[in-house]
Amino acid sequence: MKQKKAVKKSKKLPKHLQHINQYAAGIDVGSRSHFVAVPEDADEQPVREFSTFTGDLERLAEWLIACGVTTVAMESTGIYWIPVFEILESHGLEVKLVNARHVKNVPGRKSDVLDCQWLQQLHTYGLLRGAFRPDEQVCTLRAYVRQRVTLVRSAASYIQRMQKALAQMNLQLHNVVADITGATGMRIIKAILGGERNPDVLAAMRDKRCKNSAATIARSLKGNYRPEHLFSLRQAVEFYEFHQSKIADCDRQILEQLKNFDAQDFPNDGSPSRLGEALQRMTGVDLTSIDGIDTNTALKVIAEIGTDMSRWKSAKHFASWLGLSPGARISGGKVLSSTTKPVANKAAAALRMAAFTLFNSKSALGAYLRRQRARLGAPKAITATAHKLARLIYVMLSHGTDYIDAGQEYYEERYRTRVLQNLKRKARELGFELVTLQEPAAVS
Structure with missing residues (x-):
């Protein structure tokens, strides 16, 4: 008896697994070369390797267009994806930059060819x-704002070197002056580099707003002036002033770029007031009215997210994209983890720094931060407050509304009312009634 061969029936793929992008390509980005995969029927050699030189990237774009490709997917690998993205986009191709977590390959052999084919298939x-x-x-x-942040970070390192050189000469200037790069500190440091060694003469250069007296400052400026330490101090000061001039150049360039969003012209002096005014006209709202957010913080956030909030469905989606929302790892009805996902988002970092400044604030946000710190600890309280700042920014940019601080007392009263309502509800559920005690009358 002959055994019948099993007939393989071709089943139609479900709707969610049908070919949505018929002419899609996948690119595995590298530092030396890029591997590109196109549909198998689009070319005799559907997988090719291209070098990272500009001419080869132009050739890559032309090959994709010749294959009929209309959309391309690639991973965000370092900064190597930027030239590929810009050149392909300039040729009219739709380029999708995808998260590496979302395109992780199945277990097995791993190679650049398989990676680009996997991207193309997905x-x-x-x-x-x-x-x-x-x-x-x-x-x-x-790009301008990130360059400014890099310069500020580099300038801060030279402030530390200035402090180190002063400490090696036992000049305790940082103990009597709040900021050695302020008016008093820089005048004294410049005089020391000019050859002045008399502590009383140096102390007389103090600003009238300085808290410490001239006598106290003079005591801190009696040191051991060694030539090698003075040389280090001089170079640190020169590098610091050089970075300050470049930061001013960045500010002027940022203000020039902000003019592209608005027809009104501003004096291009790069001052914080001009930057704040231009930023307010660009967004239509004053983000600095939110406690903890200054002009630089608002500029960093807007430079990262733009002004079009329609990219996110709601404030919750926006906060989740920033990595400021609690995680939701649930299995079998049990919460495995609620920690926030690790996201290298510069806007979120700026909001966390803004939240950190609210510990001593008398505003409603400051009261919220302190309440959360008592309940969750400082790190989680900062993240929770940054989440609240993100939601406020989303609402202001989406609807053009202004922020008005309700104050610490209003927040505390609302918290007390909410706690009392919860206690009364729990008491009713247990068959009790919560009664507010009246204060005893004073005895005459």
């Missing part, structure tokens, strides 16, 4: 979502 079925990228004007502003 993108064909429409299983990839492009990462957020603001429009071209905001990207340009973001």
Whole structure:
């Protein structure tokens, strides 16, 4: 008896697994070369390797267009994706930058060829979502702001070197002056580098707003002036002033870029007031009215997210994208972890720094931060307050509304009312009644 061969019936793929992007390509980005995969029927050699030189990237774009490709997916690998993204986009291709977590390959052999084919396959079925990228004007502003942040960070290192050189000469200037780069500190340091050694003459250069007296400052300026330490101090001061001039150049360039969002012209002096005014006209709201957010913080956030809040469905989605929302790892009805996901988001970092400044604030946000710190600890309280700041920014930019601080007393009263309501509800559930005790009358 002959055994019948099993007939393999071709089943139609379900709707969510049908080819959504028929002409999709996948690129595995590298530092030396890029591997590109196109549909198998688009070319005799569907996987090719291209070098990272500009001419090769132009050739890559032309090959993709010749293959009929309309959309491309690639991972965000370091900064190597930027030239590929910009050149392909300039040729009219739709480029999706995808999160590496979302395209992790199945276990097995791993190679650049398999990676680009996996990206192409996922993108064909429409299983990839492009990462957020603001429009071209905001990207340009973001580049200037990030360069400014780099310069500020580098300048801070030279302030530390100035303090080290002063400490090696036993000049305790940082103990009597709040900021050695302020008016008093820089005048004294410049005089020391000019050859002045008399502590009384140096102390007389103090600013009238300085808290410590001239006698106290003079005592701190009697030191051991060694030539090698003076040499280190001089170089640190020169590097610090050089960085300050470059930061001023960045501020002027940022103000020039902000003018592209508004027709009104501003004096290009790069001052914080001008930057704040231009930023307010760009966004239509005053983000600095939120406690803890100054002009630099608002500029950093806007440079990262832009002004179009329609990219996110709601304030919750926006906070989740920033990495400021609690996680939701649940299995079998049990919460495995609620920690926030690790996200290297510069806007979130700026909001965390803004939240950190609210510990001594008498505002409602300051009261909220202190309440959360008592309940959760400082790190989680900062993240929770940054989450609240993100939601406020989303609402202001979405609806053009202003922020008005209700004050610490209002927040405390609302918290007390909420606690009393919860206690009364729990008492009713247990069959009790919560009664507020009256204060005893004073005995005459």
